[in-house]
Amino acid sequence: MPCALDRSVPGLIVKIGDYPLHHGGVGAIRSLGRLGVPMYAVTEDRWTPAALSRYLTRAFVWPTTGSEQPERLVEGLLRIGRAIGRPTVLLPTDEEAAVLIAEHADVLAADGRFLFPRADPELPRRLASKQGLHELCAEHGVPTPEAAFPATFADVKAFAVSGRFPVVAKNREAFERREKPAVGGTTRIEGPRELLALAPSWGPRPGVVLQEYLPREHAEDWIVHAYVDSRSTPLALFTGVKVRSWPPHAGMTACAYAVDNKELAQMAAQFIKRIGFSGIVDLDWRFDRRDGRYKLLDFNPRMGAQFRLFENRAGADVVRAQHLDLTGREVPEAEQIADRRFLVENIDLPALLAYRRGGYTTPHAPAGPSGTELAWAARDDMRPFFTMLARCVRPGAAHLYQLWRARKR
Structure with missing residues (x-):
């Protein structure tokens, strides 16, 4: 209903x-x-x-x-x-x-x-900051990948000598990534030579975090979406597993499933309560099979692009939950719809090709979806889908051409 x-x-x-x-x-x-x-x-x-x-x-x-x-x-x-x-x-x-x-x-x-x-x-600014989030995780005992926050080019050179590779480079602060981004997105760096080749473009004060890379063969990507009220109590909280992303293993969700994970839900709810956050959240976690721990990668203090993956059996998603709460109405409690799938049409095709080539699978992904929510196409609202196609034909073709070239080598 x-x-x-x-x-x-x-x-x-x-x-x-x-x-x-x-x-x-x-x-x-x-x-x-x-x-x-x-x-x-x-x-x-x-x-x-x-x-x-x-x-x-x-x-x-x-x-x-x-x-x-x-x-x-x-x-x-x-x-x-x-x-x-x-x-x-x-x-x-x-x-x-x-x-x-x-x-x-x-x-x-x-x-x-x-x-x-x-x-x-x-x-929210502290949570959106990679360094701020890392400090909050350390303060509250939440596992997170090891990270370095170089303040100068000399710090980058020192990391190149003593740091462990590969690492993932991300823009450190909100707003700075719009004004003067250090990297175009999450960027994997294989070794010291590649790091020192990239670093000069970051300027005298690198706005990056160099984060420990968790090998995909030993890890699983999980997501948590929630709406939290003024008392930092989740009125709607959902968990799911990311199957594919674009760029592969580092970018935006291309395909994901709603999978109930009570341990992860409890970890997320406790952390949100401790820091006193209120609103919609989108959390990225990675389960490291080497030590059996969920590690928090990102805490986005806003709705996630894939929030429609999640809905409970009373018809509430996180956006509806916020609207209900802020207008003085009760958010209906119900279990999340299991095995629901979310696909982003314009990026899942290249992601699917890349993942098949790499032979990577997600153990917790269901054998089949209970239903599929498409990011763009909807029978009752098709104009956004066609507009998306018109605006991304050229970059989409370029991505597919690059994948084809890679497979031919």
Whole structure:
């Protein structure tokens, strides 16, 4: 039975930066829009998939880069709020938007214009920071991969001499990855020579974390999505296993299954409670078979792009749970739908080819799905799918060509 949402309170998808092909925003528009909630979204232009969803009431075209002054971004949100004209639930789709909302909560919540979970205003920035998260994990006894945070090029050179390889390089801070990213995304570095070849482009103050690489043959990728109330109590919490990602083993989820994991759910809930977070979270964990521990890789203080993988038998996902809670309605308790599958059409094809070539499988993946949620295609809302195809044909063809060249060698 579907959740009974308050249709008088709209939702607004908030994003900072240029990434028009974001299926998480489309998923949130559909999730609430199908239940009659008016949906609005910040978009890069009028031809993004989100802007063309049948469930979107209005797209606010507002190109941003993440390098703007916070005051300008806040004023832009307030201007959108005035145009909507009634209290609106905010749904950030990236770390920068989540940090901005938390750090300017008093202004954004004035007069009840925007509704969003309230917590320590400094916490989302700390969680979005790889170094901040690493410190929180150490403080609360949560396993996490070993990591180094070089402050200078000399630190990088020292790591090249004494560090263990391979490592994974990631951008360290939110906002900095938009303004001056050190790496284009999660980047595996095989050895000292490769590290020293990359490091000069990072500048005198490298904004990277060099994180221990957990070998895929000894690891499993798990995800936790939750909505947590003002008392840091999960009102909806789901666990699943990632089967494929793109780029392989390091990038965005391409295929995943909902798999109940009570041990991991308890670990995540305890950590969230200890740090006092409130809102939607997307956590990436890796199970290291060598020592039998789940290690926290990323804590995203906002909805994950693949959140529609998860739904409980009462029809609640994390976005619906937040809307229900912030509008004073009860979030229905029920077990998660097991073996549900999520596929991202534009990246799963190259990911599938890459994983088959590598012979990698995920032991906890079900033999078959109980149902499949596609990121883009939906019978009742096909325009985002066709728009996605039109915008990604060229890069998609380039990826497939690269894979074909690799197989021919």
